[in-house]
Amino acid sequence: MSRTMIQAAVTMNQLQNKLDIVGNNMANSQTTGYKTRQADFSSLLFQQIDNMTDPANAEGRLTPDGVRVGSGAKLGSVNVDLRPGSIQETDRALDTALLEENHLFEIQVTENGVTEPRYTRDGSFYITPVNDDQDVMLTTKDGYPVLGEDGPIIIADGFDDITIQPNGQISVQRGNVNENAGSLAISEAIQPELLETTGDNAFRLPDLEELGYDIADIIQPAEANTDALQSGALEQSNVDLAQQMTDMINTQRSYQFNARTISMTDQMMGLVNQLR
Known part of the structure; x- marks a missing residue:
């Protein structure tokens, strides 16, 4: 030839x-x-x-x-x-849209017995019963746990209302009492071009040893106590x-x-x- x-x-x-x-x-x-x-x-x-x-x-x-x-x-x-897409209001309490470029929600995925953190911009969350229906856990639409500052966000069942605040804090109402149920872990991609796509609209870290990077070189926790998201809304695709x-x-x-x-x-x- x-x-x-x-x-x-x-x-x-x-x-x-x-x-x-x-x-x-x-x-x-x-x-x-x-x-x-x-x-x-x-x-x-x-x-x-x-x-x-x-x-x-x-x-x-x-x-x-x-x-x-x-x-x-x-x-x-x-x-x-990773440029933000347009924001569409849904008025659903568990829908959240990130407002800043390169910000990502952190989720936990288990495949083939291996559990690893992954990242997504999809903020359509749900609550799933766990612990014999005594508690509920915040998950993605695919059932993956959404991570907070201390791991998966698990809330005692029996609350009347749930709200996600602009700074990522999750508030639940029981009768006339409001309590803090946790806070969403929001990360910022320092070098988003190094993130690998995994399907299910998510990303994961590359092989850090092969690249010679530390995790902080690629992704870091976003600045705390800032209004980083909009509740009751979803970010649309930026295609x-x-x-x-x-x-x-x-x-x-x-x-x-x-x-x-x-x-x-x-x-x-x-x-x-x-x-x-």
């Missing part, structure tokens, strides 16, 4: 990955708290052909002699855009459908151009083989 066909085939495979990302963004345009994924491409340059016997400007030259030959393009990175449609069309055209490159190269090779 010729180098031209290899380059086109490699690039087409990566363009398909970008189409998958764009399609995922469009499918989640109505998902509460969803954040747009953006794909960035980089060139694959791996081979140096030295075909210059007397290179120009040899004196003081910093780059290698010869010609660099690539093999297409690849997805360099997939970044998450720009017009931009996603434009990206999809551009990516499809690039895919078609590379496919055309393969077919044209095949035709040229056929003509060469027919020469006598």
